[in-house]
Amino acid sequence: MSTLPPSRQGAPAAGRRATVFAAAAVVAMVDLGVKVWAQAVVPPTGIEAGPVDLRLGYNPGVAFSFAAEAPPGVVLAVTAVVTAGVAALVYRAAPSGSRLQLPAFAAVLGGAVANLTDRAGDGVVTDYLHSGWWPTFNLADAAIVxxxxxxxxxNVVRNGPDRADAPAGARGARR
Incomplete structure (x- = not known):
């Protein structure tokens, strides 16, 4: 039984959800802003910047250009469905999320929303970070990863490894 008045019982869950969704919006806005900046500033030859160079690329597919030959509308629709699914999962999990999970939810959702928003404009996602040994990517991709x-x-921290010194009933139990 809750000790909160009925009008306040949903407040902690609503607050945690609002915080995660606001943080996701910040992740998306930062990525979209950097994409606009990169398109305006990065020359066709790119900019050498050390271990990660700035080089524009446009990905019509999803991760690692998978499904690049698919019709843009199909890729956009599938991306929208996946992003909506991520948003639903985050909405459901945020109230009970741990201190590690809440920023993780925001990063994954924010990255997904940023790439979906970018793709909605012209059917491609703008990439601008290039390492030479990994496909060109963007901040939204980095946030998702x-x-x-x-x-x-x-999950590793919460569940921990089975320990030989733990009581038999406690092995593998959630903390």
């Missing part, structure tokens, strides 16, 4: 890594780490 970082978010997934944080989600994996949060």
């Amino acid at each position: 970082a978010g997934v890594i944080l989600l994996v780490l949060s």
